[in-house]
Amino acid sequence: MNQTRPKTPAERTLWRSTGARMALALTASVCASLAISACGSGSGGGAGTLTVYNGQHEQTTATLVKAFERKTGIKTAVRSDDEATLANQIIQEGSNSPADVIYTENTPPLEALREHGLLAPVAPATLAAVPARFNSAQGVWVGVSARVSVLVYNPSKIQPSQLPSSILELAAPRFKGKLAYAPSETDFQPLITSIVKSRGVAAAEAWLKGVQENGRQLPDNETVTAEVNSGQIALGPINHYYWYRLRREQGGKMSSQIHYYAPRDPGYLLNVSGAAALQSSDHKAAAQRFLEFLVSREGQELIAHSDSYEYPLRPGVAPAAGLRPMDQLQPAVLTPAELGDGSEALALEQKVGLL
DSSP, rough: OOOOOSHHHHHHHHOOOOOHHHHOOOHHHHHHHHHHHHHHOOOOOOTTOOEEEEEOOHHHHHHHHHHHHHHHOOOOEEEEEHHHHHHHHHHHHHGGGGOSSEEEESHHHHHHHHTTTOOOOOHHHHTTTOOGGGGGTTSSSSEEEEEEEEEEEOOSSSSSSGGGSSSEEEEESSGTTTTOOOOSSSSTHHHHHHHHHHHHHHHHHHHHHHHHHEEESSSSSHHHHHHTTTSSEEEEEEEEEHHHHHHTTTTTSSOOEEOOOSSSOOTOOOEEEEEEBTOOOOOOOHHHHHHHHSSHHHHHHHHHTTOOOOEEEETTTOOHHHHGGGGGOOOEEEEEEEHHOOOOOOHHHHHHHHO
């Protein structure tokens, strides 16, 4: 695995969009354990040190931080954990949070923090570095990179002609015993939200029940990708970069392939990774400089040429060789604001017993 993850699905679902849910979901002991977890998975910041709560892949963030420190001279400490755990941590810490910046894989944790009024406005010039559709509608977080949701499949287990054109088909009986998925991944919840937006809550619930009936639950998308590639299972929904990263690790020798859904299908999502500065930051100017660096040409080139295989969002910066060009992608038209804070998707997963 490429990133520290919480030990239980419950830890991944603690953050919610309302204070009432937070109060019901959290006990003092859970809060204490989360605090220990977050503090223990990275170095803490001292006086004059910028502290980044990092829910992105650790290798990518480490590369960016090293370049940022070299360019600005600003000492930066990183605490890495699952993005939902970190967002929940900040909500619990409130104005006492040591975090100056949060950097996530997906937008729902950022939207949850926005709803709690914990994010500071991003400098207009920073927001202007990427297309507005990838940023917070309120200007309190900036889009940094993107990934597209796909299916990974093994041709020895399923023929390309048998692959679904829509994610909704994964609930069909013909995929029983052929499917692997990771319902506790924060990457999974935007797929549910997309189905809710396009087909309604009842359809999304029915889809989840069908997937639950057909599939085998795995802990994360790295495992889904690896098990499909090794032939242990036929196919599974992931974000594209998991496949590309495994291909790099395996020296380019892959037994699996990736499949794109039909244009505008609810399963064909372009998910945005973003970053924000905290209202409570003691290093506001440095926090803004970090956000600025993430979307600068230098920062975006580092993302493009790192092993993350994500799409840089700054115009004019090309993604890694071998990726389908971004202008050839045909994802569902769904904004980060429409994806929301993920609470509805989490509630549905809990209702059907996936979490």
